[in-house]
Every structure is written in structure tokens, then in C-alpha cells.
Amino acid sequence: MKKIIGRAPFKADLIDPFGRPSDVASFSGPSYGFRKRKDGKVEVIFLPWHRRNGHSITMGAFFAALVYILTSLLNTPVPPYVFAMAVFFPWLLHVIIDQFGHMGNNLFWPFTGHRNSGLGLVSASDPYWNFFVVYSSVALIFWDMNHAAQSWLSAEAVAWSGVPLWYYALLVIVIPLAIIGGLTLIYKTYFEGKGEGEPPVKSAAARIIEELPEDQQMEIEERPVPPY
Numbered sequence: 042m043k044k045i046i047g048r049a050p051f052k053a054d055l056i057d058p059f060g061r062p063s064d065v066a067s068f069s070g071p072s073y074g075f076r077k078r079k080d081g082k083v084e085v086i087f088l089p090w091h092r093r094n095g096h097s098i099t100m101g102a103f104f105a106a107l108v109y110i111l112t113s114l115l116n117t118p119v120p121p122y123v124f125a126m127a128v129f130f131p132w133l134l135h136v137i138i139d140q141f142g143h144m145g146n147n148l149f150w151p152f153t154g155h156r157n158s159g160l161g162l163v164s165a166s167d168p169y170w171n172f173f174v175v176y177s178s179v180a181l182i183f184w185d186m187n188h189a190a191q192s193w194l195s196a197e198a199v200a201w202s203g204v205p206l207w208y209y210a211l212l213v214i215v216i217p218l219a220i221i222g223g224l225t226l227i228y229k230t231y232f233e234g235k236g237e238g239e240p241p242v243k244s245a246a247a248r249i250i251e252e253l254p255e256d257q258q259m260e261i262e263e264r265p266v267p268p269y
Contacts, residue, residue, distance in 0.1 A: 054082040097150035101132030169225045173218055180213050
């Protein structure tokens with residue numbers, strides 16, 4: 042079967058904040074949006090439905106205020122601001138962590154209408170950084186539960202009783218993750234992709250690019266930064 046490559050010329054300049062090749066096939070692949078800018082250029086929006094109002098700091102503040110109002114109406118032994126902080130700070134941390142990736146967030150929806158560009162420092166598919174976030178969160182939750190249990194259990198019954206947070210974080214979070222991160226870096230630098238065996242299967246996009254004439258090929262050496 043002869044492979045046919047379709048091309049559609051257009052005059053607008055494209056801005057690709059994502060900057061990575063993707064496979065788009067029938068009924069599969071990511072979705073894209075296209076937004077015309079005031080300067081006449083067209084911005085390619087990767088997964089336009091994602092990280093919009095749900096990844097807004099203002100939305101987190103709104104829900105925190107709503108929880109504060111609702112808990113103020115209840116007779117609870119815990120002050121309402123504690124519930125509000127329990128809503129806002131995890132929301133804020135989620136947005137900040139996502140900002141280290143490529144996609145960015147719509148930080149101040151509804152006052153801002155579009156996602157800003159992420160820092161592009163990490164990838165959402167990187168197993169180390171996913172483990173880093175999940176492990177750190179679980180470790181902090183355990184410390185908080187342990188700290189709260191000291192008010193109704195004896196010190197002998199509570200593990201790590203009286204241990205300050207900085208010392209706990211150093212031993213349980215920082216040192217283990219630093220060791221794992223160092224081993225991960227060594228593996229990626231010296232061993233990943235250098236083993237013997239069959240070569241990795243290339244994506245459809247990579248195969249099509251290789252079949253094009255050299256003057257029509259485009260290599261993305263680094264992630265482009267949109268001019269805004």
C-alpha cells in the first residue's frame with residue numbers, strides 16, 4: 042500500500058509552545074486547538090480542554106472562601122480558617138507543580154482567558170517526578186496525622202513523637218529522594234537507551250519525517266518559547 046502524505050499550505054506563522062512531535066491518527070492521539078493572536082500569528086494549543094478553570098488560583102481561593110463560610114455556620118472545634126487552608130494550599134500546590142511542565146495553567150481564570158506557558162523544566166510522563174510528588178505528599182500526610190495524634194495519644198504510642206518537621210522532612214523526604222534522584226540521573230546518563238537488542242519502535246510522526254526530503258524535514262532541538 043502506498044503511503045500518501047497530505048499537505049495544506051497556509052500563510053500564518055505558527056507558534057508551538059509545546060514544541061514536541063505528536064502522533065495524530067484516526068480516533069487516536071491528542072487533541073489540538075488553534076487560536077489566532079492579535080499579531081496575526083496562530084498559536085497551537087495542546088489539549089485545549091485541559092488546565093483551564095480547574096487549574097486557576099482564583100478558583101482555589103473561591104472554593105476556600107466557600108468552605109470557610111460553610112464551616113463558620115457549623116459548630117466545629119476546628120476553626121473555619123483551617124478548613125479553608127486545607128482546600129486552598131493543596132490546590133495552590135497542584136497548580137505550582139503543574140507550572141513546572143510544558144503546558145502551563147490558566148492561573149487567574151476568569152480574569153485571564155488563556156493558559157500561560159509552563160516553565161518546561163519537567164515532563165508529566167517522567168516517573169521520577171511523579172514519584173517525587175506522590176511520595177512527598179504521602180510522607181507529609183503521615184507526619185501531619187502523627188502530629189495530630191499526639192493530642193489524644195500518649196507520647197510512647199506515637200512514632201516520631203516530638204520530632205520537628207524539618208528533621209522529619211530531611212530524613213524521610215529529602216535524603217531518600219536525593220539518593221533516588223542521583224541514581225535516576227546516573228541511569229539516564231550512562232545506561233538508558235544504550236543496551237543491546239532491537240532498536241526502539243519509532244513513532245509514526247518520526248517515521249514520516251524521516252521519509253521526507255531533507256529540505257522539508259524539521260528538527261526541534263529545544264522547546265520554543267512563545268513571545269508573550
